[in-house]
Amino acid sequence: MSDMSNTGDKGGGSPVRRRLVVTGSHSGIGRATAALAEALGWSVIGLDLAADGRRVGGELIAFPCDLTDEHSVREAFEKVDEEWGGHAPHALVHCAGIYRFKAATGTTAADWDAVVNLNARGSLLVAAAAARRMIDAGEGGSVTLLSSIAAVRGDAGEPSAAYSASKGAVVSLARQLAVEWGPDGIRCNVVAPGVIDTPMTTVSGDPEAFAQVLRRIPAGRLGTADEVARVCLFLASQDAAYVNGTVIAVDGGQSAS
Numbered sequence: 001m002s003d004m005s006n007t008g009d010k011g012g013g014s015p016v017r018r019r020l021v022v023t024g025s026h027s028g029i030g031r032a033t034a035a036l037a038e039a040l041g042w043s044v045i046g047l048d049l050a051a052d053g054r055r056v057g058g059e060l061i062a063f064p065c066d067l068t069d070e071h072s073v074r075e076a077f078e079k080v081d082e083e084w085g086g087h088a089p090h091a092l093v094h095c096a097g098i099y100r101f102k103a104a105t106g107t108t109a110a111d112w113d114a115v116v117n118l119n120a121r122g123s124l125l126v127a128a129a130a131a132r133r134m135i136d137a138g139e140g141g142s143v144t145l146l147s148s149i150a151a152v153r154g155d156a157g158e159p160s161a162a163y164s165a166s167k168g169a170v171v172s173l174a175r176q177l178a179v180e181w182g183p184d185g186i187r188c189n190v191v192a193p194g195v196i197d198t199p200m201t202t203v204s205g206d207p208e209a210f211a212q213v214l215r216r217i218p219a220g221r222l223g224t225a226d227e228v229a230r231v232c233l234f235l236a237s238q239d240a241a242y243v244n245g246t247v248i249a250v251d252g253g254q255s256a257s
């Protein structure tokens with residue numbers, strides 16, 4: 001039976017709502033993940049650069065956080081601790097990320113740093129902040145990081161060397177975390193989306209570029225944020241209890257072509 005609804009009963013008492021931190025909760029895949037998780041019964045806290053600390057519809061509260069900044073991550077997790085009365089998250093889905101469309105020859109050190117600092121370093125900072133709490137609580141947990149099929153496929157049409165490298169780093173990082181934290185019952189997995197219809201995706205504005213992108217996708221269409229969110233929440237849930245250190249592509253078959 002599916003456990004994606006994610007309430008748990010710890011020994012005959014009333015069901016415990018499982019706690020999920022979602023980064024990038026103000027847009028795209030993060031927003032869809034937070035909304036779906038709430039609908040499935042999770043207690044959700046969002047973290048996003050664009051958040052203002054207020055509740056955004058339903059019960060979702062999102063705290064402002066710059067995930068490139070160690071102090072900001074620490075402060076945001078102190079607010080998470082306060083909101084949940086010191087209880088650790090059961091799961092983290094880290095969706096915040098940035099993309100810059102730039103040829104390798106035009107990529108500056110500043111471009112590289114901006115992209116890698118969020119996509120790669122931010123992944124470590126937020127995953128470690130969540131895992132420290134999970135380890136202290138001693139109940140295990142799940143960390144899901146967002147990579148991209150750009151980690152394994154070059155793209156002549158829309159190159160972004162910094163982005164591709166940063167998303168490759170996410171896969172390597174997740175494998176390391178899976179092994180390091182596995183003995184504490186913490187699973188770390190990666191979702192690698194293809195081209196998803198979110199504000200990050202710039203191709204839909206140019207009809208010719210859009211047609212070219214569609215030709216490369218066996219499904220013949222872009223994915224939706226909700227389709228990615230469902231896989232993130234599968235990995236966050238106990239349905240994926242024996243899934244650790246793996247990468248799941250959600251790309252309509254693009255990486256197989």
Ligand SMILES: NC(=O)c1ccc[n+]([C@@H]2O[C@H](COP(=O)([O-])OP(=O)(O)OC[C@H]3O[C@@H](n4cnc5c(N)ncnc54)[C@H](O)[C@@H]3O)[C@@H](O)[C@H]2O)c1
Binds near residue numbers: 028047196197200201
């Ligand atoms: N959309 C796609 O086609 C696609 C494809 C492959 C991978 N991905 C990955 O999926 C994830 C989600 O992408 P999306 O399409 O939902 O993007 P999006 O642009 O819609 O949302 C990204 C969110 O990250 C937040 N953010 C940006 N910088 C931040 C920072 N320094 N600290 C905290 N939050 C910050 C933004 O405010 C925004 O809410 C990203 O990691 C992205 O690289 C997306």
